[in-house]
Amino acid sequence: MVERTLSIVKPDAVARGLIGEILRRFESAGLKIVATKLIRLSRSRAEAFYAVHKERPFYASLTEYMSSGSVLVSVLEGEGAIMRNREIMGATDPAKAAPGTIRRDCGKDVEKNAVHGSDGAETAAWEIAFFFTPEEIHSGRQ
Numbered sequence: 005m006v007e008r009t010l011s012i013v014k015p016d017a018v019a020r021g022l023i024g025e026i027l028r029r030f031e032s033a034g035l036k037i038v039a040t041k042l043i044r045l046s047r048s049r050a051e052a053f054y055a056v057h058k059e060r061p062f063y064a065s066l067t068e069y070m071s072s073g074s075v076l077v078s079v080l081e082g083e084g085a086i087m088r089n090r091e092i093m094g095a096t097d098p099a100k101a102a103p104g105t106i107r108r109d110c111g112k113d114v115e116k117n118a119v120h121g122s123d124g125a126e127t128a129a130w131e132i133a134f135f136f137t138p139e140e141i142h143s144g145r146q
């Protein structure tokens with residue numbers, strides 16, 4: 005099934021000049037970039053995006069970090085895009101992520117782990133709508 009998923013290149017990866025490297029990996033894996041923009045999240049917007057984690061001990065640190073610099077938010081489209089993106093990203097902790105994954109190769113630690121990716125169909129729909137209007141998403145083949 006052709007799906008869409010939300011990807012974020014996190015602040016430290018943007019700051020280290022890894023946008024091109026990370027997008028190349030998506031495209032090489034057959035995921036199409038159908039929307040993308042560089043933005044800066046306010047603290048309250050980062051808190052809203054990660055609201056599902058608000059009871060976790062790392063919530064304050066995570067939302068501070070995610071609002072500390074520019075992030076690249078993108079919509080990826082392709083066959084099984086949600087799980088495919090999770091595979092390309094690797095495990096949450098870069099130290100535990102498989103060789104060749106983005107988090108293993110580009111992540112610093114469990115918080116500065118280079119990328120975010122939606123974890124399921126419902127989450128993907130909610131996260132895409134959080135950042136993009138339907139008009140900003142371009143699936144055309146031309």
Ligand code: DAT
Pocket residue numbers: 057062066095096114115116117119120121123
């Ligand atoms: P994922 O990003 O792999 O979906 P998650 O949804 O469990 O992982 O957590 C969201 C983000 O929160 C994760 O990318 C980094 C941060 N995080 C998760 N576990 C953490 C921990 N034990 N310590 C610090 N930050 C953590």
Ligand code: MG
Pocket residue numbers: 121123
């Ligand atoms: Mg998650």
